Amino acid sequence: MLEIENLTVRYGAFLAVDRVSLSVGEGIIVGLVGPNGAGKSSLVRVVSGLVQPVTGTVRFRELPLDGIPPHGRVDRGIAVVPEGRGLFPQMSVEENLLMGRYRRGMGNGARALMDHAFALFPILQERRRQLAGTLSGGQQQMLATGIMSEPQLLILDEPSLGLAPIVVDEIGRTLRRLKGEGVTILLVEQNAKLAADVADEIYVMQTGRISHHGAASDLMTDRSVMESFLSVQ
Amino acid sequence: MNRMRASKDMWLWISGAALVIGLALATAGNRFAAFIIGIVFLNVLWTAGMNLLYGYTGLVSMMTAGVAGIGAYGTVKLFLDYGWSFWFAVPVSAVGAAAVGVILGLPALRLRGFYFVLSSLVIQVALTLVFIYFPQFTNGDTGITQIPRPGLWLPGFGAVDLTGPGFEIILGLLALAGVAVVYMIIRSRMGAFIIAIREDDLLAEELGIDVTRYKVMVFFISSLLMAVGGAFYAVYTGFISPRSFDVLMSMNIWLMVAFGGRGTIAGPIIGSAILVPIPFLLQELYQIKDIFYGSLIILVTVAMPAGVYGTILKWWRVRRQKQNTAVAPVAIKRMPAE
Secondary structure, three states: OEEEEEEEEEEOOEEEEEEEEEEEOOOOEEEEEOOOOOOHHHHHHHHHOOOOOOEEEEEEOOEEOOOOOHHHHHHOOEEEEOOOOOOOOOOEHHHHHHHHOHHHOOOHHHHHHHHHHHHHOHHHHHOOOOEHHHOOOHHHHHHHHHHOOOOOEEEEEOOOOOOOHHHHHHHHHHHHHHHHOOOEEEEEEOOHHHHHHHOOEEEEEEOOEEEEEEEHHHHHHOHHHHHHHHHHO | OHHHHHHHHHHHHHHHHHHHHHHHHHOOOOHHHHHHHHHHHHHHHHHHHHHHHHHHOOOOOOOHHHHHHHHHHHHHHHHHHOOOOHHHHHHHHHHHHHHHHHHHHHHHHOOOOHHHHHHHHHHHHHHHHHHHHOHHHHOHHHOEOOOOOOOEEEOOOEEEOOOOHHHHHHHHHHHHHHHHHHHHHHHOHHHHHHHHHHHOHHHHHHOOOOHHHHHHHHHHHHHHHHHHHHHHHHHHHOOEOHHHHOHHHHHHHHHHHHHHOOOOOHHHHHHHHHHOHHHHHOHHHOOOHHHHHHHHHHHHHHHOOOOHHHHHHHHHHHHHHHHHHHHOOOOOOOOOOO
């Protein structure tokens, strides 16, 4: 569904992503794990259209995404939940969800989808008139905003960041449920445990390059991978 | 609910119109006071446009005076040299000025934050130079004097005299209309999107909001308000020159929005009503006039960073929230474990 080929991203002299190729098959969860500064978020920003790569192509459903602005990518069915700052703190929870619905119109579908999001995250239903910035568990809200555009591909950048383990488990369950509904997911994570729990396939990224790739079950039993992780975490 | 709000709004606009007409009629005997009121009305219109741009979308434009100038010069040219009706010249030149503003501002609108401010500043300076160095359109530094006030013929009223309070009434209703336009935009879906752009433009972009398109739309609408204000300024004061629309005017309009309360409907009105009359009223004290003006601005920025009305609004919200929690304390709920 998503094919990244030979992707290189530079910020001035700094090489953030170095000739990375990665593919996400339809209907599965792919984990992209790696330590801080490995270039994961740069890769996400290329897919969402905020950063232009030096070389390489990104294809979504066989079509190259070059030159397509971020909103055009949302139209094609890609939703990105960015790292950390994915909310408008001065808006209510409900308004935040509607922002995620922008490209698809605000008719009855929006209401139904919001109810769906509330079903996934009951706490949001209770607090829907509250300002988003006053709630803990912002990642849940961001995830809920992400699915409001009915994406075919949902890209999550560090959804477990700063969450209590019990809430991380909750996020994991939600991702599996979304997968069951037919959403393809690219999960970008430092938390290798979450990725191992939910992903079907895992890519390991270190200093801008993919160092390992394989089925989640194989990779997590691979000592060398685990050690390279344990040593950096 | 919506109908209730609509009827409440209706009453608000009717009382606004009554207030505007009342102010114009009350000062009719005193031309000096009437003139201050008229200039306040013009600034309410200008600050409404700046508020949409700066207060709600987060764009600090320093070229607003230049756009007002294009509207003013365009209208005067069509009105005096080509013999158009003033009432027809205003919309034509306002749309023209807004289009020119958007074309000039388009490269800048793709920039963010401080870079947009700088680019708009450069455009403003360039526009001032155009006003000076193209005397065939603007009469250069000398300016255009003795611009007559237009006549107006209303069905049912016949010819309306616009030399007296009639013109202040028109300026006041125009200002009210400008505020109403901004109010309606903010209440609409578009309002939510531009506020999203102000809060976090990168995130807005990632969620699929076409940020540049909305910025251009907002810029066009606010430029329209600026240009209409400029056109009426020309016939109201009877004199325009490149100095009338220099960067100081851009800064003053921005200042009134920040002073009154950016991103609130009433704030810029309050800012204009307080700051516009000061230079007029302190004319006798010209030695200390600017010191007083400057001190007041510093005082407000330090003590009320959200502006006069913005701070009052915040204080009132906090108070109301405290009362609410005192009546019904919000239970602290755990995140659901399931």
